[in-house]
Amino acid sequence: MRNGRPEVQTFAAEESLFRRCDPDHVAPDGTVMAEAFRFPELSVLRSGGQAVGDVFEPEDALWLPAEAVPEGCTAYLLNCCVVRFSVQDVPTEIQRPDAAPYTTSLIYSPFDDLYPHSEVHVLQNGVVLRHHESAIKRPARRELREKLARASVLVYPQPAQ
Amino acid sequence: MTVSSTASTYYPREIVRNPLDSTTRRLVRGSFYGPRARPDQREQEIRETVLRKVENIRLLRERLRELPGRAAALGMYDEVPNEVAIGRASLVLDALVGFTLNPDRVVASAEGGVSVVFFSGPRRASVECLNSGEITAAIVAEDGQVTAWEVTRRSIYAAVDQICGQLEQPAR
Numbered sequence: 001m002r003n004g005r006p007e008v009q010t011f012a013a014e015e016s017l018f019r020r021c022d023p024d025h026v027a028p029d030g031t032v033m034a035e036a037f038r039f040p041e042l043s044v045l046r047s048g049g050q051a052v053g054d055v056f057e058p059e060d061a062l063w064l065p066a067e068a069v070p071e072g073c074t075a076y077l078l079n080c081c082v083v084r085f086s087v088q089d090v091p092t093e094i095q096r097p098d099a100a101p102y103t104t105s106l107i108y109s110p111f112d113d114l115y116p117h118s119e120v121h122v123l124q125n126g127v128v129l130r131h132h133e134s135a136i137k138r139p140a141r142r143e144l145r146e147k148l149a150r151a152s153v154l155v156y157p158q159p160a161q
Numbered sequence: 162m163t164v165s166s167t168a169s170t171y172y173p174r175e176i177v178r179n180p181l182d183s184t185t186r187r188l189v190r191g192s193f194y195g196p197r198a199r200p201d202q203r204e205q206e207i208r209e210t211v212l213r214k215v216e217n218i219r220l221l222r223e224r225l226r227e228l229p230g231r232a233a234a235l236g237m238y239d240e241v242p243n244e245v246a247i248g249r250a251s252l253v254l255d256a257l258v259g260f261t262l263n264p265d266r267v268v269a270s271a272e273g274g275v276s277v278v279f280f281s282g283p284r285r286a287s288v289e290c291l292n293s294g295e296i297t298a299a300i301v302a303e304d305g306q307v308t309a310w311e312v313t314r315r316s317i318y319a320a321v322d323q324i325c326g327q328l329e330q331p332a333r
Contacts, residue, residue: 020237024268027280034299035278035289038239038271064236080237138297141272142289142309146301 008052009108013088016047017106017118018061018155020080030159032083032152034145040122040129040136042148046108047084048116056116058082058156065111082156089151090120096140100124104144210261217263218254225250225267225275232269240273240292249290249314250275256318262325281328288312288320296320300327 021036045061048054061082064075087106094102105121105128122129122136122144129136225247232241250267254277257264264277274291283303290296296312298320312320 021271022232022235022237022269024266025271027265031280031285033268033276033278033285034287035268035270035272035276038273075236077235077237079235138291138295138311139299139309142297142299143307145272146299146307146309147305150301150305 007108007110010051011046011087011106011108011118012049012051013086015049015087016084017044017087017090017120018047018056018058018082018084019044019152020061020077020082023079023081026081026083026154030154032149032154034142034149036083036152037145037148039120039141039144041131042120044118044120045114045116046118052116054115058084060114060116062156063114065114065117067111081154083152084155085148085152089148091144091147094140094144096137096143099137099140102129102136102140102144214258214261214263218258221254221264221267221277222251225254228267228269228275238269238271238273242269242273242275243292245294246274246290246292249294249296249317250277250288252314252317253277253288253290253296253321256321259318260321260325262328279324279328284328286324286328288317288324298324300324302327 019036019042021032025033025036027033045056046052048056059082062077062080064077090104090106092104094104096102101124103123105123106118107121108118111117122141124135228247229241229243232238254264254267257277262279262281265280266278268276268278270276270289270291272289272291273293274289276287276289278287279285284301286298286300288296288298296314296317297309298312299307299309300323301307310320
């Protein structure tokens with residue numbers, strides 16, 4: 001729970017970001033697939049640290065915020081996996097020959113009942129691109145997702161040694 | 162007399178235009194590096210390759226039909242794959258029948274749709290068919306370089322051909 005804690009918008013480069021995904025999105029050798037990521041507003045959970053005043057675990061990404069489930073219910077997605085990448089793995093810029101460069105920005109946007117919630121936004125010419133706009137070309141979006149997938153590792157459930 | 166060194170000089174036109182990919186063509190005509198197999202042996206190899214391919218595609222089609230229910234049960238998708246995405250992915254599987262490269266799995270996509278995914282060592286590729294009807298393909302090389310492009314219904318075969326060509330190349 002947030003309990004009135006502040007929004008700490010700074011992210012350390014090595015801070016981990018957790019993303020819940022379908023077990024199908026992780027190959028037997030641990031390779032994470034781009035199909036686990038959804039842009040332009042990629043929902044993730046930050047791992048926190050000293051600056052945030054709390055540390056969050058990969059399993060926290062399995063909780064759905066109250067606004068995503070019927071009133072009075074809580075949802076914990078038992079059958080999902082969690083993958084991890086770090087802040088420095090998020091590509092800062094995607095260049096495409098057919099469009100102005102896309103840049104990314106990490107925004108801390110806590111829910112009252114999901115304090116570590118954050119989002120990776122995509123911008124073009126300084127304007128944030130949203131889901132309802134198709135301004136981000138599909139190949140650019142695909143490239144961004146593939147790069148994040150390549151940097152990601154499975155952290156929940158713990159891969160067998 | 163001028164002698165051209167193009168492939169059509171050496172092989173009949175129908176073989177050059179054969180829609181089968183390079184591995185299957187090698188099975189048919191024998192390898193450049195080895196002796197031609199005996200005709201009955203070649204036929205047997207081709208028959209087994211085709212049967213394996215057809216069975217794999219059949220299993221993936223079954224999996225494709227199960228994906229919407231499975232994705233809904235998992236509860237994490239904003240958009241469950243719809244009929245449009247599944248129809249497009251079926252076209253991708255149809256196109257793959259003419260190639261030796263086997264897709265490894267079909268999965269639901271967080272972007273809303275389904276993907277046909279290929280792994281080849283450190284390289285991977287996929288054709289993603291979205292609920293909106295859009296199709297994209299991507300190849301990730303061993304060094305992490307990403308090639309992504311838009312695909313139309315008419316260019317599905319060309320996209321599959323490009324993926325097979327890249328993934329079947331020997332690793333650098």
